[in-house]
Amino acid sequence: MNKAKILLLTLLFAGLLSGKENIPSIPLNSRIEAEKAIEKVFPALVRFHVVYTDYRDGREKRSEAYGSGVLISADGYAVTNYHVIDRTVKKIFCTISTNEEIEADVIGQDALTDIAVVKLRLGERKDKNIPVRFASFGSSANVNVGDPILAMGSPLALSRTITAGIISNTKLSLPYGMNIGWENVGAMVLWLGHDAQILPGNSGGPLVNMKGEIIGINELGLGGSLDAAIPSDVVEPVVREIIKKGKVDRSWTGLTCEPLLKNSGENKGTLVIDVFKASPAEAAGIEPGDILLSYDGIDITANFEEDLPFFFRLVAGTPIGKEVTLKLKRSGKELIKTLKTKEREIADPGEEEFKEWGFTGSNLTERMMRQRKRTTRDGVVIFTVKIGGQCEEAKPEIKPNDIIVNINGKEVKDVKTLKAITEEIIKGSTEPVPVIVVFNREAERWMSIVKVGFKDINKTSEEAKKSYLGASFQVLTTGLSEHLKLKDKTGVIITNVYRNTAAEKAGLLPGDIITSLDGDNIAVNRPEETEVFTNMIKKKKVGQTYEMAGLRASGEFKDYKEMKLAVKFERSPTPKDEMKKYEDRNFEFTVRDISFFDYTENKVDYGDKGVFVETVLPGGWAALARLNNGSIIQSVDGQKVEDVDGFIKIMEEIAKNKKKRAVFFVKKGIYTDFIQMECVWVK
Incomplete structure (x- = not known):
């Protein structure tokens, strides 16, 4: 036994990994059994990383989750909980004991027992010759209270772990059941209760006996020292049927039953409390208040909630369309009824x-x-x-x-x-x-x-047809004018001059004070009056030259001298909200061409090419890949992106070929990054 295993087993049975204290030391033969059990099952563990959808606010929003599972065959079948891989899951990544991440496909699911089966795409592995380890089921019927067990999984999305404990209950029930996927799991399952610690992320992992057999699939952490697993005798038949048919066929009668009332005076049977309209049970003449004594020749007794799952499994397991005989008691008299079962419909409608x-x-x-x-x-x-x-x-x-x-x-x-x-x-x-x-x-x-349908996100206005200076400015307030000893002067102070604009070509500099344009005084002295000068510029004709008069300091805010500049106004650059846009509805993000104003506002470095990410919808594939608003997409799968037109061609090609994933090279501020975006295409 290597040192790592000795340390692991010492921790396990000292209770340190399971959060328990003062657990007696385990005899050597039990340690040897545990080591053998670990060797059989631990390498078969699977950590699931899934992308699932949640339907809110009229949208399909995506999130990530983690869970556990176990491989049960050499060809890559694995078992987990339905609540780990339910009908909303769009993408499944599995990490196995060789530290390989492999994608998987859903084979089938059963919400009633909270079981799902997937198959790993082993054919996509780099080395297909390395066999995968898998584990086998044992019978939960042989499990007794007090038996030592091991719970294996990947809690909190961490790497594989083991906790140890004992079986505390072989027929654990929840008073009100547990609803998963529109179904009541408690109607079919009596759980194995145990005290091996279960945390979020452990769901779907195996509960293992000292023979190294799977005797349950962990499902619930109930708190304290009580956790729950679905018994293997419930799990294994469901798994085999899913592998064979992709689903679980179940019969339905329309009967709802509960334990016998305490004051009924009856000690056999189960109480019918509801009969679904237009169901086989209604057609057979069964009524609420009847006591069902036997079903298809099998006696039924339900005095407690724990007795009901046996009856529900019996009915559900009846071949669909079979005619069965029911023995009832009504008003003290026994009756015989026959009904023909129907196929039970999946409760989840599939949003x-x-x-x-x-x-x-x-x-x-x-x-x-x-x-x-x-x-x-x-x-x-x-x-x-x-x-x-x-x-x-x-x-x-x-x-x-x-x-x-x-x-x-x-x-x-x-x-x-x-x-x-x-x-x-x-x-x-x-x-x-x-x-x-x-x-x-x-x-x-x-x-x-x-x-x-959808509105056209591209729009135009008259704004881009007007004159533009190419400089930013602030108002020369009364206070600033007095401090700079420019008595009675009004106008604006240039704060920045943008590259390759009319302002730069005219020789305008930051710090210059403009007092008139084309002979008209700029009569402003309050900070909020910047629009006055902006509107004066817009009224001038594009391509015409105008005189701009003002003051220029020869030192730092002193020795101002008069100046006159000839400015030939140019057409205003296209506003950001009027740049050409593209909305990708598959990945749910919108980009636009880079605007002149992105450069002036220091959002983009001069000379950078690409498309500007304007919006990323929360819960979309782009958001899941960590694409952020304000990023510049500069290439996709190695193809350079110059503008929206080029980007559209690249994205259309990705959609046409239904690529599994695309790699975006992006720049945000002073940083660059590669973003891998998963692609899931609607069939």
């Missing part, structure tokens, strides 16, 4: 962003339809609306929970239909297109006008 409309929404699930007392699932339900977006600015505005059912006379059956109609509306249009939208608001049918 999406509709940028052209400024909202996020989804199809209606059957449960959503029933909750809204609708007779059809047709339509698209709105969850969040973008502030200042198309739906909010509609007349009348469209709000969250509204259901779009018709656009310009065309029925909206689902998300797919809405996308097709939208594509048809905006095709060939450069401005938002007004359409008539019919939507349901609770029991009412409303109509509104929505301008669908």
Whole structure:
């Protein structure tokens, strides 16, 4: 045993890594067992770094998260929690024991048991011949209270760690369950309770026995000395089915059951508390208040919450479409009913962003339809609306929970239909297109006008056609005039002269005082009156030469002498907000050409080329890559960027080829950096 392992095991069983004190020393044979268990499973650990989406304010916003997992096969299948890799995850990076970072793809997910399976892209490794280590499942049915265990994972996004403890409960339940992905995990799972410390980031890591077998997948840190793992006997069948079919098929009856009431006088069965409308259970004539004694020939007894997951798993595991017999008791009499199970629908409707409309929404699930007392699932339900977006600015505005059912006379059956109609509306249009939208608001049918599409972000004005001096200035106030012994003089003091401008060509210098332009006195003496001189300049003709009179000091603010300069005014440079812009809606950032005023305001060094990053939307791919407002993009994937036109060509090529990632070379102030932007393309 090497020194590192001896130190690790000493720390583990001294309780230092798990935050526990005064744990008795472990016999040598137990240490040897632990070492063997670590050797079997620890190299199979996976640290997950994921990019996931959150739907808020009418937008799909992206964030990063970390979790743990374990490889279970030589070809790269790995298991973790659904809440680590749920349906909102867009990108998965896995770090394995060889310190390689490998991308992975989702194979399938099951929110009801909080399990997800991914497959690492082992074919993309630099050395494909190095085998990956993987671990095997053991049976959680053989686990007993007091058994020593090891919890492995990557807490707090750190590197791999191990904590040690014992099993404290083999049928741990939560009083109110736990909702994940619109599902109640507690309906299916009785957890393995243990006292090996679990921290954020440990989720999805393996719980290991002294044989080096996975007996659970860690899920919850409940605080104190109680943490929870999903038993392997629940996990393994789910994993195998996901690997085989990409999903878990489950039956549904429409029954909701609870433990027997304490004063019922019954000691067998489970109480039916609800029967879903238009469900197999309703069709079979089952009613709330019935006591279900057996299901498909299997006796049912639920006196406590801990008894219910067995029944729920039994129903869910029934082959879809099977006709089953139920024995009931109603008003003291036993009844026999038969029903034919249906496929259980996934509860999560799968929210999406509709940028052209400024909202996020989804199809209606059957449960959503029933909750809204609708007779059809047709339509698209709105969850969040973008502030200042198309739906909010509609007349009348469209709000969250509204259901779009018709656009310009065309029925909206689902998300797919809405996308097709939208594509048809905006095709060939450069401005938002007004359409008539019919939507349901609770029991009412409303109509509104929505301008669908995007506004042109490029604009022009008359400002750039006017004369421009090319210098900054301040007002010669009364106080300054008196201090400089320039009694009764009014005008402006030049504070800076910009390169290659009319001011520089005329010989104007910082510190010069301008008192008149073309014979007109500059009658200003208050700081806020700078616009007076600006407007005098704008009224002059571009290309004409005018006399500018004033004073120039021969020393530092002294010995002022009169001067006269001939200034040939030039056309004003294009304002920053009128420079050509490009909005990349895939990565959610906007750039523009570098403006003359970026140079004058010291935001850009003279001579620098590229495009100026004007806005980066929070939660977008660009924001995730740490691209900042005010940066100058100077190259992309080694291709130099001169202006917006060139940048558009590069970005269009990236989109056309659906590149996995792009590298931006940027400059911000005096610093430069390489930014790697991940690319996820909508199928």
